[in-house]
Amino acid sequence: MPLLVKGLTLLILWGVLVVGLTRAFAARKSALTAGSVLGLITGTVAGFLLFGSFTGELPFAIIKSLVAVAFISLFIVAAFAWHKDPAPAITVFSPSLSDHPAVTAMAAFLTATVFAILAVCRLSNSGDNATVLAVCFILLAMVELWLVVYRLEPLLPSVLKMPRGGLPLLAVSLFLFIASSSPRLDLFSPLSMKVMKLIHDFVHQFFESMLIPDHPFFRTDVWAYIGMLFSNSVGFWGGLIIWFIPAALIAIAVFRQPLPSVAHVRQAATRRKLIAGHLRERRCLLFFPFFATILMAVAVYESGHPSVEYWDPKPIAVKADGAGTIHIPVKDGETDLKDGKLHKYIFLQGAKKVRFFVLYRSDELTVVLDACSICQPEGYGQSEGTVICYYCKTLIPLETVGKPGGCNPVPVSFTADAGGVHLSAVSLINTWNEQVQSAKKVPGGPE
Amino acid sequence: MRRLLRGFHSIIASRAVTPIILGCFALIYIIIAFYTDETLVALMALVRSNSPLILLLSCIPVNLLAILCRETAQFSDRRHAGLSAKGLPVGTYQERVFLGTVQTGLLEKKIEQSGYHYRIKGDSCAAWKGISIFPARFLFLMGSFCLFAGILVSLTTRVSLRDVVIEGEPLPEAVGVRGRVEQITLRQHNGIILSHSLDMNIALGEGDEASVRKFGVYPPGRINGIFFYPRYLGLAPLIEFTPPESGQVFSSYIKLMIYPPGKEDGVQIPRSPYRISFTIIEPMTGAEPYITGKFNLRFKVLKGNDQVSEGTLPLGGTVSRGGYTLSFPDAKKLVAVDFVKDPGLPLLWIAGLLFLGAIVAYIPIRMFAPRREIIFIQRNGSTEVFSRAEGRAAKHRGILHNMLDHLCQSQ
Numbered sequence: 001m002p003l004l005v006k007g008l009t010l011l012i013l014w015g016v017l018v019v020g021l022t023r024a025f026a027a028r029k030s031a032l033t034a035g036s037v038l039g040l041i042t043g044t045v046a047g048f049l050l051f052g053s054f055t056g057e058l059p060f061a062i063i064k065s066l067v068a069v070a071f072i073s074l075f076i077v078a079a080f081a082w083h084k085d086p087a088p089a090i091t092v093f094s095p096s097l098s099d100h101p102a103v104t105a106m107a108a109f110l111t112a113t114v115f116a117i118l119a120v121c122r123l124s125n126s127g128d129n130a131t132v133l134a135v136c137f138i139l140l141a142m143v144e145l146w147l148v149v150y151r152l153e154p155l156l157p158s159v160l161k162m163p164r165g166g167l168p169l170l171a172v173s174l175f176l177f178i179a180s181s182s183p184r185l186d187l188f189s190p191l192s193m194k195v196m197k198l199i200h201d202f203v204h205q206f207f208e209s210m211l212i213p214d215h216p217f218f219r220t221d222v223w224a225y226i227g228m229l230f231s232n233s234v235g236f237w238g239g240l241i242i243w244f245i246p247a248a249l250i251a252i253a254v255f256r257q258p259l260p261s262v263a264h265v266r267q268a269a270t271r272r273k274l275i276a277g278h279l280r281e282r283r284c285l286l287f288f289p290f291f292a293t294i295l296m297a298v299a300v301y302e303s304g305h306p307s308v309e310y311w312d313p314k315p316i317a318v319k320a321d322g323a324g325t326i327h328i329p330v331k332d333g334e335t336d337l338k339d340g341k342l343h344k345y346i347f348l349q350g351a352k353k354v355r356f357f358v359l360y361r362s363d364e365l366t367v368v369l370d371a372c373s374i375c376q377p378e379g380y381g382q383s384e385g386t387v388i389c390y391y392c393k394t395l396i397p398l399e400t401v402g403k404p405g406g407c408n409p410v411p412v413s414f415t416a417d418a419g420g421v422h423l424s425a426v427s428l429i430n431t432w433n434e435q436v437q438s439a440k441k442v443p444g445g446p447e
Numbered sequence: 448m449r450r451l452l453r454g455f456h457s458i459i460a461s462r463a464v465t466p467i468i469l470g471c472f473a474l475i476y477i478i479i480a481f482y483t484d485e486t487l488v489a490l491m492a493l494v495r496s497n498s499p500l501i502l503l504l505s506c507i508p509v510n511l512l513a514i515l516c517r518e519t520a521q522f523s524d525r526r527h528a529g530l531s532a533k534g535l536p537v538g539t540y541q542e543r544v545f546l547g548t549v550q551t552g553l554l555e556k557k558i559e560q561s562g563y564h565y566r567i568k569g570d571s572c573a574a575w576k577g578i579s580i581f582p583a584r585f586l587f588l589m590g591s592f593c594l595f596a597g598i599l600v601s602l603t604t605r606v607s608l609r610d611v612v613i614e615g616e617p618l619p620e621a622v623g624v625r626g627r628v629e630q631i632t633l634r635q636h637n638g639i640i641l642s643h644s645l646d647m648n649i650a651l652g653e654g655d656e657a658s659v660r661k662f663g664v665y666p667p668g669r670i671n672g673i674f675f676y677p678r679y680l681g682l683a684p685l686i687e688f689t690p691p692e693s694g695q696v697f698s699s700y701i702k703l704m705i706y707p708p709g710k711e712d713g714v715q716i717p718r719s720p721y722r723i724s725f726t727i728i729e730p731m732t733g734a735e736p737y738i739t740g741k742f743n744l745r746f747k748v749l750k751g752n753d754q755v756s757e758g759t760l761p762l763g764g765t766v767s768r769g770g771y772t773l774s775f776p777d778a779k780k781l782v783a784v785d786f787v788k789d790p791g792l793p794l795l796w797i798a799g800l801l802f803l804g805a806i807v808a809y810i811p812i813r814m815f816a817p818r819r820e821i822i823f824i825q826r827n828g829s830t831e832v833f834s835r836a837e838g839r840a841a842k843h844r845g846i847l848h849n850m851l852d853h854l855c856q857s858q
Contacts, residue, residue: 072477079470083463194480201487209601210795211676211787213664216707219642263544263832263848266855271848374484406484 003123003130007137010119013174014141017115018148020288021108023160024167029149031101035108036145042109043116044138048131050117051124056385057397060184063121066114067179068187074172078246081165081253111171116141118178121185163285165250166292173247173292173299180299183383188239188303189393193375193407195242196235203229243300247293254285303393310381310388315346315355315370320425328358329420337365337420342382344370347428354432355379356412358421359387359401365416366402367423368409373435380409410435460513465591468507475500495602508596515588522581525820540822540833541840542847549830549854554823557850563821570825577816580837583809590801593794601791608786611702612647613683614779622786624670626651629659631780633680633737641665645677647782667787674792676785680706680737682727684744684762685777686714690721691770702781706737722749723773728759742778819843821850 018036025032050059116138123134162170179185203226207214215223228234259278262271316335320326326347330337337343338360347354355370357380371377375391382388386395387409394407402411412431414423458464472490479493480486494500554572558565563574610619618626629648636644647662651670662668662675669675681704688697697719703712705727713724727736728743736742741762748756748771756771765774812818817838824831832851836843 072474076470079466194486197484198476198487201485205487205491209789209792211665211667211674211785211792213641213676214678216680217641217643217645217664217677219638219640222640258541261542261544263542263834263844263851266852268848268852 003133006122007133007140010122010137010178011140011144013178014115014119015144015148015152016291017111017171017174018145019153019156020162020167020170021111022149022153023288024162025104025107028101028104031104032108033145033149035105036112037142038105039109039112040116040138040141040145043113044120044135046113047117047120047124047134051120057184057395060121060182063117064179064185064187066117067175067185070114070172070175071187074168074246077165077168078249078253081163082249082256107167111167114171114175115178118175118185122178122182159281159284160287161281161285162288163250163254165246165253166285166288169247169250169292170288173295177295177299177302180302183306183388183393184395186303186306186393188243188300191242192235192239193392193394195238196230197374199229199234199238240300243296244293247289247296251286251289251293254282254289257282306393310383311341312379312381313342313344315344318345318347320347320349324425326423326425326428327420328422330418342380342387344379347425349425349429352429352432354428356428357409359398361398361401365421367412367414367421368402369412369432369436371410371432371436372407373410374407377436456513459510460517461510462514464510465507465595468503468510471503491602501599501603504595504599504602508592508599511588511592511595515585515592518581518584518588522579540820540835542832542834542844544832544834544851546830546832546851546855548825548828549823550857553854553857557853558821561846561850563819563846572823574821574823575819577818577837578812579818580809580812583805583812586801586805586808590798590805593798593801597791597794597798599791600794601789604791605787605789607788609678609783610786611681611781611783612649613700613702613781616779618649619786622673624651624673625653626670631782633735633780635735635738645680645782647675647677647784672788672790674785674787674789676787677782678785679704679783681712681781681783682706682742683779683781684725684742684775686723687772687774687776688716688721688723688748689772690716690719693719700777700779704783708736720750723747724749737780742775744775746773748773813838821847 021032021036022029050062054062119137119141120134123137124130176187179187183189206212218226259275262274265271265274318326318328326345328337328343328345335343337358340360342357342359344355344357347356355377356367357370358365358367359382360366369377370379372389375389378390380387380389380396382398383395386397387401388395389407392407396408400408404411410431412423413427414421416422475493476486476490479489483489494504551567551572555565555567558572558574561574563576565572565574608621610621612618612628612631614628614631616628618624618628626649629650630646632646632648634644634646636642638644641664643664645664647668648659649662650657650659652658660668660670662677664677667674667676681702683700683702685698685700697716701714703714703725704710705712705725708727708729711724711726713722715722724747726745728745730736730739730741730743734741743762744760746756746758746760746766747754756768756773758766758768758773760766760773760775762775762778765772767773817836819836819839820834822833824833832847834843834847
């Protein structure tokens with residue numbers, strides 16, 4: 001059933017994309033159809049080759065990079081759309097150039113290729129018969145293409161035109177929407193994290209560059225305001241701004257189109273009629289950017305509410321013995337450290353709370369903090385083959401858990417024997433303090 | 448050659464250059480972000496060590512200066528055009544209309560009724576209302592120039608050295624300035640932004656020529672182009688330590704970055720397995736020890752990884768516990784200071800002031816009195832009308848159209 005829903009959703013999205021393509025290249029329907037069919041076939045073959053040749057996270061990383069490149073390219077398209085007099089070579093989608101069949105076919109081919117790769121990625125990893133279903137889906141998409149281009153699209157109102165840069169915006173927003181439904185392909189969460197890091201680094205560099213004193217000299221209330229720049233929500237809102245910049249630029253470009261000069265018309269009523277007609281036309285041009293904005297907003301929502309459920313046990317409280325060592329037995333009641341699942345623990349000392357987890361992977365046990373040294377410490381959950389950082393939604397392959405760096409959980413020094421794992425409470429607290437508590441959230445970082 | 452120069456000028460003064468270059472740097476930033484978490488630092492280091500990138504960055508101030516010159520010239524042309532109605536700059540007016548001959552008297556009346564000021568000179572009439580936004584634009588472009596020039600200079604020439612200055616001790620030799628730190632004083636300061644003021648009294652020079660200068664927190668003091676940028680406060684306590692197995696006494700001033708209270712730092716006792724860590728205890732009264740000078744230290748003595756003793760030690764006190772003796776007879780205040788040589792910094796400060804000026808000028812003008820202009824030029828029996836508005840354009844357009852309707856009806 002979920003596979004059917006996925007397939008139907010993708011078919012609807014493909015239909016929307018084809019409508020956009022047809023509106024952008026209305027005069028070249030045969031070139032558009034040929035380019036799209038070729039793109040669907042190429043994308044399907046490329047998708048199956050990718051998943052057939054590589055295992056693990058690599059195919060997903062490649063597809064995610066493809067979507068990221070499309071998203072970055074959208075900024076360039078939006079900037080040129082916004083600019084009043086774009087250079088002729090760049091106006092790929094200007095009416096004169098889009099009339100050329102080769103341009104039409106190429107645009108349709110690229111769009112259909114990326115769509116087909118994403119569709120194969122979403123469908124071929126969903127079950128046993130998924131591969132057959134993915135092929136069926138692509139065949140259905142071809143039928144839908146013919147139906148939309150030659151039968152349905154002509155029925156739509158002719159006022160709905162595609163503005164400059166509107167087609168790339170629609171296509172990329174659809175790609176982002178499809179990608180956001182899988183944590184492996186989602187772009188918004190890593191973008192938010194990078195934005196948070198950028199803001200942190202920028203404020204830190206700004207303080208250093210302008211020789212602004214650090215927090216010992218600041219009023220606490222002023223420092224609290226500065227501290228707001230490092231909160232979770234700033235990364236989210238900053239990411240949101242970047243996410244919607246292309247759509248906003250393309251919409252503004254529509255509004256920036258100069259109204260026709262009516263100063264030579266000497267009847268006020270005629271002047272008003274001319275201006276009103278132009279304004280109406282301009283409003284209709286906003287239909288596709290508005291639709292793309294809604295898709296991107298839904299993508300943000302999906303990114304924050306992934307449908308995948310993660311294994312995230314409640315942390316078990318542990319205590320240190322007289323020598324300051326925490327002992328965790330391999331088997332304790334129903335708990336078995338070697339069952340391949342992550343086992344969370346919490347160590348309390350005074351006001352200090354340290355969360356960590358033990359995981360059996362690659363035939364050995366590893367102990368790591370339930371936090372990384374970049375993100376806010378919201379912890380990790382486990383899914384098939386990976387753990388996910390709840391804050392930035394980065395997926396970390398199980399085999400790299402225990403290695404330092406990036407968004408990997410911070411490793412903790414420990415010893416393991418047949419009885420279990422043993423770690424120093426002081427070392428655990430110090431690691432948490434150094435890597436999690438003080439490594440972020442203040443402009444100067446650790447002193 | 449002239450065409451080539453004109454082409455070069457139009458590229459260099461294009462408003463697209465700066466966004467394109469910034470876009471390139473954003474792209475480099477994104478690429479670096481795939482490989483490292485310290486993206487901004489890595490980008491700065493890359494620019495610093497890469498001549499083509501420095502060249503690319505230096506195009507931004509050049510472009511901004513060219514835009515500034517072009518817009519100043521356009522503004523000047525427009526002003527003169529408003530007065531003389533000759534040589535109107537192409538492309539700077541939003542509307543252009545041709546009418547038949549217009550009666551000057553009627554034109555004056557209509558302009559007056561519309562509430563515009565006007566001036567008639569020869570065959571032309573210039574009408575205007577409001578204040579031009581150009582001064583604000585000038586400040587903004589000038590500020591942008593200073594900002595990017597400052598960033599460029601700062602990135603390529605900044606030298607920074609961190610060291611500590613200690614009360615009663617000479618300035619670090621690496622600074623290259625001869626002087627002695629007379630006194631370090633921290634005070635409560637009820638400012639809008641800062642809660643503390645710091646005075647570092649430094650005697651500069653030697654003998655009779657020595658003069659004492661105060662260096663504060665912000666703006667940082669400067670000698671010979673070197674800024675004194677105080678970062679963190681610390682303490683240099685005189686610590687005397689005797690372990691039970693040895694009669695040897697360790698006695699030295701040690702540099703500890705243990706301010707504010709609660710922050711921990713320590714010292715490894717030379718040629719021994721001992722390490723002592725210290726924190727300043729926050730007094731119950733809430734008074735800051737750095738201000739009162741009453742320091743009370745919490746200490747932990749570690750032998751290897753084992754803690755062998757701990758306790759508290761007031762200034763001037765001695766503690767003997769488990770065979771270990773620890774004394775704290777004296778303390779000197781210290782400040783960790785970045786000695787920064789950065790010729791780009793004044794440009795960055797000037798940029799900040801110019802941006803502030805631009806905002807202060809822009810908002811009231813744009814809100815309350817944006818510039819609106821109409822120019823009538825009578826030539827060979829016809830009238831050419833030019834119009835532009837920096838704000839309230841729709842209203843201005845309506846007034847112009849009504850005015851033109853009336854003038855046409857009377858023809």
